[in-house]
Amino acid sequence: MTMNERHPHLMKIIIVPLLFVAAAVAASADEGMWLYNQPPRDLLQERYQFNPTDAWLEHLQKSCIRVNSGGSASFVSKDGLLITNHHVGARKLEELSTKDRDYVRDGFCAHTLAEEIQCLNLELDVLESIEDVTARVNAAVPKEADPRAAFEARRKVIAAIEKESLDQTGLRSDVVTLWQGGAYHLYRYKRYTDVRLVFAPGAQAAFYGGDPDNFEFPRYDLDICLFRAYENGAPAKIAHYLRFSPGGPRDGELVFVSGHPGRTSRLLTVAELENVRDRSVPFQLNSLKRREVLLENWSARSGENARRAKGMLFRAKNGRKAMDGRLAGLLAPDLFPAKAKAEADFKARLSATPEFSEALAAYDKVADATKTLAAQSVRGALLEGGQGFECESSGIARTLLRAGEERPKPNGERLREFSDSRRASLELDLFSEAPIYTDLEKLTLADSLTFLATELGVNDPLVQKVLAGKSPRDRAAELIDGTRVRDVAFRKKLYAGGADAVSAANDPVIELARLVDPEARALRKVSEAQTEAKAQAHAAIARARNALLGLTGYPDATGTLRLSFGVVKGYEENGAAVPAFTSLGGLYARASEMKNQPPFDLPAAWEKRKSRLNLGTPFNFVSTCDIIGGNSGSPVVNRAGEFVGIIFDGNLQGLTWDYAFSDKQGRATSVDSAAILEALNKVYDARELAHELVNGQRNR
């Protein structure tokens, strides 16, 4: 599963709070991505007689890591060792690889600190505290402001809160919008930016079974990657880290998942969900399939092409499979009638009482805003979302252009990604020395210019200007050959020099971004205002709902730390039982069943070391914990707070959890901690790492 994807330019689908839906469902299953400051104590007590102490919660919270480029992780040693998924770390492996040294394919193992390799730009965030700032945010927004003015007032106060917090604490400070505008919480993070690669298996072990087995179960994947956080040139001293359980979890055991689910859409109104089904998802699927075909075929042309495109291709295939599953869920005959009935029932209650007339009317406001957003969604995705100009150079060029324009403005009036509190992260990203391949840049840019021309029409005035009288292929070649943004020193110079330096550089890709920017910004402005309009409408619905039902449940996922719980549990499929666990021996059986043909061929190291292994060791397992993309790399812990596994996937039936949770068949998939130890010890000869995991510290 991918949620390790960051799309800084993508216009996000707006999510609306229909709290009663969440509350209704939560009662019947171990559903929920709970806030750490509103944990599900009653549910845990009632169902599992478990009452987490504040210390238990704080320890788990502070052991968890947000991988800023997308994904989750956790500390597992007081010496800064941390574990995430291979597919979360893969982008860093890619950046460190060259034609002759392919860490993604071949893996890596540092047997000493000296062998650990510093990543090019990797930010890890650990949540230190949460503060409710809802009252201050809302107080700053005038009651009668129109949506655009309200948006600007809200942006301004949020930027001020973040800046104050950063100045006072030195911690990264993000105000998070919860319940689609029902609440605003300030999250403060400790940042780690010196992160070094410690261990990765080869891709074939990490992603055994490839696309065919992705989102399936049974599975046999060692989808892990170990890094170490450093401070001042030495391994960071970590107070909160998870004790590693050598034995893993038992079948039926209560377990917790603590991580950073990216985005769910469980609380949409029917009108919004219809838009997702009829427009957003089909459009994204179309783009993903287009990209998959492009990269698959380019990769087939040479081994080096395949290496260069591997991560991007994986993300396209992974996204496509997830999105196909979601569309299937949206087309399933039960989903919409249930949503529609719940909405109709609630509206009926609203219409019975005059004081809720505003809430009732809010549904139409949401529908209107949805319609306005839908009307510009394709243009928005192409121009502001960047899908018409897909390549690293375009993204960098626009950041430079906008940085020159935004940075002189007051903090509270800038596009949010240029606010003071986000500056360090933005610069880390912008000045990354990660390699950029001109052939791949031309390939993706030419394809997306073609997409732009066919979607908006060749005769569209902006398209004509973008293509400048050339074919998409020739124009892409000219742009990529002509730009200097691949040179980090050049980026630094322009960033420091501001708008004048950016203009003077006369760089073709920056000038292309300048050409597009007025319309892109205009689209974004409309989007921001409509989003605010929706938020206000939903706030009205939320107020009515709180009055009628009381506050309960959990908000839709927002890429911030959440706690889920559930049990290790198999399921039934096509009349047959699917057990909760696979074993290391199952890997060999699967390879044999599939005649050892790719993507089911045994990784060489595993073939060689078979006789050493205890084949009965649990390998992967499923649980009913509520997860979504972004949870990749989340630790699975038991009541004792011990690390018993790591989330790396969900099954196909769980793909619809974006819209509605069900544990009938849907499951979260993890690597068992026992398999991690067995593999490190016996397949990879990484005994010192296994020792560090078991002891919670390096061998001294």
Place this chain on the structure above:
Amino acid sequence: MTMNERHPHLMKIIIVPLLFVAAAVAASADEGMWLYNQPPRDLLQERYQFNPTDAWLEHLQKSCIRVNSGGSASFVSKDGLLITNHHVGARKLEELSTKDRDYVRDGFCAHTLAEEIQCLNLELDVLESIEDVTARVNAAVPKEADPRAAFEARRKVIAAIEKESLDQTGLRSDVVTLWQGGAYHLYRYKRYTDVRLVFAPGAQAAFYGGDPDNFEFPRYDLDICLFRAYENGAPAKIAHYLRFSPGGPRDGELVFVSGHPGRTSRLLTVAELENVRDRSVPFQLNSLKRREVLLENWSARSGENARRAKGMLFRAKNGRKAMDGRLAGLLAPDLFPAKAKAEADFKARLSATPEFSEALAAYDKVADATKTLAAQSVRGALLEGGQGFECESSGIARTLLRAGEERPKPNGERLREFSDSRRASLELDLFSEAPIYTDLEKLTLADSLTFLATELGVNDPLVQKVLAGKSPRDRAAELIDGTRVRDVAFRKKLYAGGADAVSAANDPVIELARLVDPEARALRKVSEAQTEAKAQAHAAIARARNALLGLTGYPDATGTLRLSFGVVKGYEENGAAVPAFTSLGGLYARASEMKNQPPFDLPAAWEKRKSRLNLGTPFNFVSTCDIIGGNSGSPVVNRAGEFVGIIFDGNLQGLTWDYAFSDKQGRATSVDSAAILEALNKVYDARELAHELVNGQRNR
């Protein structure tokens, strides 16, 4: 290149005659897909001092074969031996293959007549005569009839002409619409339906380099397949067959291609071409990429899946690469301005003379009809074109349903595919014992039902009826599990029993076809009338053009026999010369360069037999002959009428020949006859076949 695709349900893009464009271009290059009854004698005389005799033309014409399922071929022995491409024959190889015997992958060689294997349903047509019936067709259409009435009158007279001819001669008789309605010619064919497989190389030799090298040059493909036509249980006695040249052609030599180009769009008006660029091609590309992703990933799940889907996947990939190339051509900055200028210049001439006012007005009529067709094109493609119900069962079910309704009608009033003259071919196809795989049927049907639902909207009343309250996947499974149309005896019973038997069967897939049919037929009716309206408009333009410029040139391709000419000639690319020929030795060099990784791995037989081969033997070559999809398998002959090669592809630069010919870089790609002999003798130990080719008859 694929043109061996038949899409009986696809609404075809309408093509309009702008004769002056063809004429203008023809003057500057060896352009042209010439009619056998209007050969380019003057051009050949003027440029190459070559004057083909009537006997030369007749011999070539009658040596050529149309593969009714798509593609071209030619006789090369008096004993019925014929040669086509591997990718043309592949569908027949697939139908004869099973899980344990894969002729596509492993190839086949019959060393005796007894070893030859009868194909399940393969019709070969040899053109015996051409008769101009324009006057009779036009006389039957009342001058003042509206488009629908005109269409019906024209359909009626064409059916009558075909039926008369069939009854009189026993030959398959097709009236062909040329110049988009400017002329109607009756083509009579001798049919061969007992066709046996003689030789095929394995797919890796036939399609070496796979998708990456498809439409590229240099190439190293043995893309051939040998069959033998039988009559009365013995090899057919063939009067006209091509003498096989053991040496192949020389660089710079004049050569001819005689085959069945499928469809070109060189004579569209600008309005029509814009529709192709902005709607038809993007829509088709979207469908092809969707299908490629679906089948690629299903194929990766097991070797048997891959075998079952192989042909379909090849066609999707091949079509996608061709269509991507065409779109690039349509987006190239020179194509549209040139077309627009030519049209504007001609319109200016028309407007200068009042007698041409009808021709001038005709452009608007074409544009109006194009607009009407565009407005229903997606619904048309999904419902009448069958893209919403992709699977063999759906096609068979609809044929049975419509046969029951159409066959009782008078011949001249039926949907054209049910006319008496097409009956034998239709029945050959309908009663084929070719295997149908339920898993693949469910896969493609579920995917296309999803496509239908997202394109037309889930709430579309017809979509609701089609899905019947189920998810696309469940509905597809229910339909495929429930249908009996895979049983040929069942098909025969329903076909013989007519509409009552079809109704009584209550087969779920037939009932689905019945549900869709009223709207599908209505869409087709609109399409037929608009097509007629366009044809009438274009006839007016053509009359004006003939008056102003005189009749010359060749009509757009229509899947019927055409003669092209050109020279064997390399080209320049990125500043480097691409020689006209590759050699057998080049195959080994290419494999080595690509580290022998798929799809560049050497075929096992070629690896083993390398030392036997004369590595200097020419392998593939390019020429300036004007071809398009459908020409696959066309013989390349020299002035002496000898077989010197076989067309199997064009290069990327030739992909825009659909819209405009240019021999600046565009080339047709062939297998050299010398390579065929060398491979048969030394790689495949098929000496008796090599002997038959060289001697034009079997060894006796």
